Amino acid sequence: MAESVPRQPLLSFRIRIEPRLSEPPPWYPAVISLSAIIVALLLGGVVIALAGGDPLRSYAHIAKASFGNLGVLSDTIVKATPIILTALACSVAFRMKLWNIGAEGQFIMGAFGASAIVLAKALPPEAPRWAFIPVMMLAGMAAGAVWGFIPGYLKAKFNVNEIISTLMLNYIAVSWVDFWIFAVWTEAGFQMSPKFPTNTWLPRLADYAKAIPAFRGLTTHAGLLMGIVAAILLWLVVFRSRWGYEIRLIGDNPQAAKYAGINISRNTIWVMMLSGALAGLGGMSEVTGVVHRLQTAPIAAGYGFTGIIVAWLAKLNPVIIILVSILFGALILAGREIQPSGVPKMIQGIILVCLIASDFMLRYRIRFVRVGKEE
Amino acid sequence: MTPTNSTTSDLHNSPPVVVEMRGIVKRFPGVLANDHVDFELRAGEIHALLGENGAGKSTLMNVLAGLYRQEAGVILVKGKTVHFSSPRDAIEAGIGMVHQHFMLVPSQTVTENILLGLDEPRFLLRLSKYDAKIAELGQKFGLAVDPRAKVWQLSVGEQQRVEILKMLYRGADVLIMDEPTAVLAPQEIEGLFGILRAMTAQGKSIIFISHKLNEVTAIADRITVLRRGKVTAAGLPTKNVTKQDLARQMVGREVIFSLEKKPLTAGDIVLDVQDIHAENDKGLPALRGVSLNVRAGEIVGLAGVAGNGQRELSQVITGLRPCKQGRVILNGTIVSNRNALFGIQHGMAYIPEDRTHVGTAPNLSVTDNVIMKKYRQPPISHYGLLDMNTAAKFANELKQAYDIMVPTVETPVRLLSGGNLQRVILAREISGQPRFMVAVQPTRGLDVGAIEGVHRLLLKQREAGAAVLLISEELEELLSLSDRVYVIYEGKIMGEVKIESGEPDAGLIETLGLMMTGTPLDQIHKEGAVAHG
Numbered sequence: 001m002a003e004s005v006p007r008q009p010l011l012s013f014r015i016r017i018e019p020r021l022s023e024p025p026p027w028y029p030a031v032i033s034l035s036a037i038i039v040a041l042l043l044g045g046v047v048i049a050l051a052g053g054d055p056l057r058s059y060a061h062i063a064k065a066s067f068g069n070l071g072v073l074s075d076t077i078v079k080a081t082p083i084i085l086t087a088l089a090c091s092v093a094f095r096m097k098l099w100n101i102g103a104e105g106q107f108i109m110g111a112f113g114a115s116a117i118v119l120a121k122a123l124p125p126e127a128p129r130w131a132f133i134p135v136m137m138l139a140g141m142a143a144g145a146v147w148g149f150i151p152g153y154l155k156a157k158f159n160v161n162e163i164i165s166t167l168m169l170n171y172i173a174v175s176w177v178d179f180w181i182f183a184v185w186t187e188a189g190f191q192m193s194p195k196f197p198t199n200t201w202l203p204r205l206a207d208y209a210k211a212i213p214a215f216r217g218l219t220t221h222a223g224l225l226m227g228i229v230a231a232i233l234l235w236l237v238v239f240r241s242r243w244g245y246e247i248r249l250i251g252d253n254p255q256a257a258k259y260a261g262i263n264i265s266r267n268t269i270w271v272m273m274l275s276g277a278l279a280g281l282g283g284m285s286e287v288t289g290v291v292h293r294l295q296t297a298p299i300a301a302g303y304g305f306t307g308i309i310v311a312w313l314a315k316l317n318p319v320i321i322i323l324v325s326i327l328f329g330a331l332i333l334a335g336r337e338i339q340p341s342g343v344p345k346m347i348q349g350i351i352l353v354c355l356i357a358s359d360f361m362l363r364y365r366i367r368f369v370r371v372g373k374e375e
Numbered sequence: 376m377t378p379t380n381s382t383t384s385d386l387h388n389s390p391p392v393v394v395e396m397r398g399i400v401k402r403f404p405g406v407l408a409n410d411h412v413d414f415e416l417r418a419g420e421i422h423a424l425l426g427e428n429g430a431g432k433s434t435l436m437n438v439l440a441g442l443y444r445q446e447a448g449v450i451l452v453k454g455k456t457v458h459f460s461s462p463r464d465a466i467e468a469g470i471g472m473v474h475q476h477f478m479l480v481p482s483q484t485v486t487e488n489i490l491l492g493l494d495e496p497r498f499l500l501r502l503s504k505y506d507a508k509i510a511e512l513g514q515k516f517g518l519a520v521d522p523r524a525k526v527w528q529l530s531v532g533e534q535q536r537v538e539i540l541k542m543l544y545r546g547a548d549v550l551i552m553d554e555p556t557a558v559l560a561p562q563e564i565e566g567l568f569g570i571l572r573a574m575t576a577q578g579k580s581i582i583f584i585s586h587k588l589n590e591v592t593a594i595a596d597r598i599t600v601l602r603r604g605k606v607t608a609a610g611l612p613t614k615n616v617t618k619q620d621l622a623r624q625m626v627g628r629e630v631i632f633s634l635e636k637k638p639l640t641a642g643d644i645v646l647d648v649q650d651i652h653a654e655n656d657k658g659l660p661a662l663r664g665v666s667l668n669v670r671a672g673e674i675v676g677l678a679g680v681a682g683n684g685q686r687e688l689s690q691v692i693t694g695l696r697p698c699k700q701g702r703v704i705l706n707g708t709i710v711s712n713r714n715a716l717f718g719i720q721h722g723m724a725y726i727p728e729d730r731t732h733v734g735t736a737p738n739l740s741v742t743d744n745v746i747m748k749k750y751r752q753p754p755i756s757h758y759g760l761l762d763m764n765t766a767a768k769f770a771n772e773l774k775q776a777y778d779i780m781v782p783t784v785e786t787p788v789r790l791l792s793g794g795n796l797q798r799v800i801l802a803r804e805i806s807g808q809p810r811f812m813v814a815v816q817p818t819r820g821l822d823v824g825a826i827e828g829v830h831r832l833l834l835k836q837r838e839a840g841a842a843v844l845l846i847s848e849e850l851e852e853l854l855s856l857s858d859r860v861y862v863i864y865e866g867k868i869m870g871e872v873k874i875e876s877g878e879p880d881a882g883l884i885e886t887l888g889l890m891m892t893g894t895p896l897d898q899i900h901k902e903g904a905v906a907h908g
Contacts, residue, residue: 016460240761242750242756242759243759245743248736249739249747252737252739253736255733256733256735256747258695259725259747260715260719260748261717261719263714263716
């Protein structure tokens with residue numbers, strides 16, 4: 001206001017939005033994210049009310065359906081597991097400002113690679129579980145890494161835009177798997193492979209029900225363990241290793257990285273392969289922990305795309321990715337409980353928009369100024 | 376006339392005050408950027424705001440331009456209290472700021488850029504009408520720019536004129552120029568001064584932010600000096616002060632203008648550049664057969680007007696740019712056409728020209744930035760893992776030794792001032808105990824105190840037996856530091872001169888000037904011989 005006498009306002013306070021000039025305190029981002037979720041739930045409540053439901057009862061139902069007892073909590077974690085791995089995959093590529101949106105395709109290829117060990121009889125069918133699982137893990141990671149290598153190499157050598165190439169490779173991955181389950185490994189003409197023998201399955205909690213009765217019926221599988229270990233290892237790589245330092249330096253300022261003698265092309269290829277391998281491990285975990293056969297529909301279910309959002313919301317921090325993935329797992333699971341699609345999807349959307357918008361509060365602050373008593 | 380009389384008559388005759396800032400306080404975390412600052416601008420004057428980097432000049436002016444808000448204090452424009460909550464409010468009150476970094480859309484014309492953000496034209500873009508209006512405005516103030524030219528086609532000086540026109544078009548009576556000469560070539564600076572004088576002659580008032588004493592004394596009517604957020608000299612008339620006085624007010628101690636350079640005998644050749652040919656980013660020849668050498672324990676200057684191949688040469692030497700022909704030998708090893716890592720491993724240090732875009736990673740911490748060349752070996756890393764404790768210890772040692780002013784070494788370097796950032800880079804490069812160092816424009820944009828610090832560090836390198844190649848556009852800097860100076864012009868070396876300590880004579884400066892504008896040294900000698908003979 002340039003005029004010296006402000007007009008008489010209706011309220012005696014004015015709201016002002018100002019850019020934040022200093023770093024907010026360390027607890028601040030967490031508080032903001034939490035508030036954003038609360039605001040989203042309030043807005044979601046309005047949506048539910050408009051749809052003729054009772055917001056409180058619906059939320060109670062959602063909470064019960066995702067965290068209410070050990071059984072559903074376990075199901076939530078099963079949903080979160082593939083998201084953890086795809087989000088880790090995205091986070092490492094994004095850290096270097098490589099926009100890998102092909103975690104979906106790398107995930108599918110990982111599932112394919114792991115399945116090929118069983119279906120192509122790379123190991124004898126009667127081989128023990130301790131032999132199958134590590135071999136399938138390696139195969140899944142290798143297949144995902146190949147799917148990451150292709151765009152990485154193209155980017156490094158010919159400067160091909162990785163957004164386009166990774167996106168396109170997603171479709172190729174689906175078609176590739178479709179070909180195999182239609183033509184080669186089909187189960188009596190259906191679009192799926194035969195069910196894998198149980199000695200190739202990832203161990204589930206339910207498997208130990210004999211020793212610990214509380215585990216009866218729990219579907220949480222060893223993929224969760226793989227996700228947690230991968231997150232911790234990735235944290236160590238990014239923040240405590242030489243390679244991670246190079247990744248962070250390139251991501252922040254490629255010019256400075258070149259100046260420091262870092263080979264950007266080589267890192268582009270390696271990081272894309274690591275990203276692909278992590279997503280591929282996710283695919284392996286899903287196919288051997290949940291689906292138990294190679295089939296496109298339940299595997300190409302969009303985990304790779306959810307991973308992009310989760311990586312972003314977790315600010316690329318591997319440990320926070322685990323927490324955010326569990327939240328998303330709950331939303332996916334509970335959403336199905338109250339309505340197959342529609343309102344739950346909408347609430348998911350509202351939470352997402354609120355979380356992303358809350359970023360604004362990290363960069364700006366709102367001040368209430370008493371009119372007439374400025375400064 | 377007694378002095379008392381003259382003071383009173385001054386008071387009566389002096390032009391009216393257009394802007395008055397009283398008791399301005401502005402705090403940033405950990406810094407009191409403005410501590411009860413008073414400032415007064417009279418109509419039709421050029422008032423310089425002088426101070427080191429971080430003295431609070433820009434903060435004060437950002438408050439006046441509506442970008443920041445003061446925590447205490449009042450601003451009066453033409454005697455009325457004002458409250459600015461955005462630059463729009465400030466411009467409505469007639470105050471416009473021309474920033475150091477221009478805010479123009481390169482693909483649009485001058486007229487389009489000037490109209491951007493205004494309410495008119497409403498619908499139809501009948502630009503010809505506005506072209507004429509802007510041309511007329513430019514004519515009035517001596518700001519010759521073609522209104523129909525696209526901004527990307529304009530030189531830096533012309534772009535600056537567009538920024539000034541933008542403010543004049545919006546009706547600014549008070550122009551704040553934030554270090555306007557930092558981006559300009561010497562001829563352009565003269566042009567700018569002409570424009571500023573023309574504007575004040577027409578009743579505009581100008582605030583000139585600078586840390587260059589020569590410019591301030593050349594252009595300003597009055598000078599206000601800030602130091603660490605406080606006013607140390609308020610509105611001194613320029614004719615009453617000396618440069619030494621101002622320098623003292625600015626840095627709080629006597630600045631030593633001549634550095635102590637110990638006489639040293641240079642050792643063996645460390646860097647040998649042989650007949651280098653290389654291209655610039657556009658694929659045009661930038662270097663056409665450059666040869667030079669640097670010995671241990673000497674500083675060799677490379678003088679020249681910007682854009683004559685200095686940047687490319689520094690990149691060829693450090694391995695960041697391939698060369699077409701010739702070679703660079705460092706201590707007997709060919710380092711050209713390898714890569715940056717090869718140079719680093721052979722003891723090469725590099726102070727790049729661009730501190731923020733090349734020299735540092737802005738969002739990474741001070742620690743991460745100082746280990747940039749050391750992270751590959753112990754003690755910072757073992758078996759591929761980084762030892763962050765050792766790294767932090769190392770960063771803290773450098774912080775102490777090089778007086779890097781930062782709360783903790785975990786602070787991202789984007790929050791550091793220019794001088795501090797340069798100290799981070801120097802600390803990193805020197806701590807590697809290099810045998811050879813290329814320093815490109817190491818003092819550009821730094822204040823007097825920081826420049827002196829950089830110079831001392833470079834001389835210390837010389838005493839420690841390192842070979843230093845100093846590429847600079849500041850002749851004064853080259854003459855006070857170098858043992859020898861080469862001059863480069865359009866990718867060719869024009870000649871080499873020895874610098875004796877003491878005051879450089881006029882003949883030497885003339886010779887350098889001739890070489891910088893394209894006359895080779897042997898030709899100068901020949902002509903000299905002809906003239907004398």
